[in-house]
Amino acid sequence: xxxxxSTYLVLLLxxxxxxxxxxxxxxxxxxxxxxxxxxxxxxxQGERVIYEVRLLSPNPxxxxxxxxxxxxxxxxxxxxxxxxxxxxxxxIDDVNYYSVVIDRYFVGAENTGKHRFQGGEYNIGFNxxxxxxxxxxxxxxxxxxDVISFKAPDVSLKVSPLPSKGRPxxxxxxxxxxxxxxxxxxxxxREGEENIFIVSISGTGDLTDxxxxxxxxxxxxxxxxxxxxxxKQNYVTKGRLGSEMELECVFSADKAGDxxxxxxxxxxxxxxxxxxxxxxxxxxxxxxxxxxSHKNDSPPVYMEI
Numbered sequence: 001x002x003x004x005x006s007t008y009l010v011l012l013l014x015x016x017x018x019x020x021x022x023x024x025x026x027x028x029x030x031x032x033x034x035x036x037x038x039x040x041x042x043x044x045q046g047e048r049v050i051y052e053v054r055l056l057s058p059n060p061x062x063x064x065x066x067x068x069x070x071x072x073x074x075x076x077x078x079x080x081x082x083x084x085x086x087x088x089x090x091x092i093d094d095v096n097y098y099s100v101v102i103d104r105y106f107v108g109a110e111n112t113g114k115h116r117f118q119g120g121e122y123n124i125g126f127n128x129x130x131x132x133x134x135x136x137x138x139x140x141x142x143x144x145x146d147v148i149s150f151k152a153p154d155v156s157l158k159v160s161p162l163p164s165k166g167r168p169x170x171x172x173x174x175x176x177x178x179x180x181x182x183x184x185x186x187x188x189x190r191e192g193e194e195n196i197f198i199v200s201i202s203g204t205g206d207l208t209d210x211x212x213x214x215x216x217x218x219x220x221x222x223x224x225x226x227x228x229x230x231x232k233q234n235y236v237t238k239g240r241l242g243s244e245m246e247l248e249c250v251f252s253a254d255k256a257g258d259x260x261x262x263x264x265x266x267x268x269x270x271x272x273x274x275x276x277x278x279x280x281x282x283x284x285x286x287x288x289x290x291x292x293s294h295k296n297d298s299p300p301v302y303m304e305i
Contacts, residue, residue, distance in 0.1 A: 031095075032057035032126075034102075034152045036119050039239050042158050043109040044271060047175045048206040050241050051078070051117065053103035053152045055124060060087055060098040063125035063145045067103065071120040071152065077108040084236070103152075106206075106234070106241065109159040119152030162269060166276045172213070174268035176205020176243075182264065182281045191256055191291045194226065199247040199281075201266055207232055207243035218262040219251050223286065226250045253288040260285055 037052045051071070055062070070080075083101040090099045102122060125145040133139050162175075181200045189195045199215060201207065212230055219225040228249045235242045253259060261284040270277045 034150045036153045036155045047109045051105040056097040061127040063127045065102045066123040068121040072118040074115040078105045112159045114158045168267045171267045174210045178203035180279045188287045194252050197249040202244040207245045223259050256290045
């Protein structure tokens with residue numbers, strides 16, 4: 001089983017340097033090979049795709065790996081992210097393999113046309129038990145790391161422009177499939193008291209460079225928008241890039257009464273359906289109490305000791 005990536009890279013680098021210098025790169029485990037993977041060979045301009053290099057090996061006892069030469073992406077912007085180094089059993093042509101992602105990039109499909117990604121080169125280490133005969137201690141078993149050099153295959157990606165038909169004026173630039181949700185931790189506040197309103201947009205696709213929807217306009221008729229903080233994060237699930245954008249808004253009201261936070265809309269291009277979509281939240285009612293009143297909180301619970 002693969003342990004800490006950073007630890008193995010340091011240990012293997014020393015082993016690799018010694019073996020390469022002495023010409024002892026092993027050719028054991030010939031059934032292993034590298035596979036270059038992108039979810040689809042087509043993308044839309046503005047999308048971010050996941051590029052992965054996967055090792056498939058009949059031997060699960062993998063010591064680690066070293067990146068000899070990084071892949072190239074035909075002048076498209078790309079950033080390396082942490083791979084998922086868990087071993088997954090797979091069957092290919094009735095042969096059992098173990099699959100592990102050894103390299104992963106997020107690649108921005110900014111320029112239209114066909115692009116060819118050049119695969120990188122990697123050294124892979126495999127553990128092997130070796131029997132030795134020590135003149136003093138007698139026979140024993142020690143571990144040896146066999147090192148094999150692999151070249152990842154090239155892969156192509158065709159980038160097409162976004163369609164102009166049906167594009168809304170407030171199109172966010174997001175491509176994928178998303179949902180929007182809102183929450184109000186307290187639906188009752190006092191005059192002058194600050195409250196928090198949370199907007200969450202999440203789904204399949206990249207929200208890293210997507211601007212937040214216009215939330216300020218939703219606070220009208222007595223509600224005072226004060227500030228907003230945003231938090232964005234990406235994740236990988238089943239080979240797809242997912243994102244979440246969480247917007248935390250602070251607001252208050254100067255006078256008692258019932259107020260409404262208006263619906264908030266977010267537009268995106270649904271790459272699966274091939275059309276633009278606009279999703280909208282429901283309006284939310286906020287009750288503002290006079291400063292001397294008590295909110296409708298649950299009564300405290302007392303216990304006898």
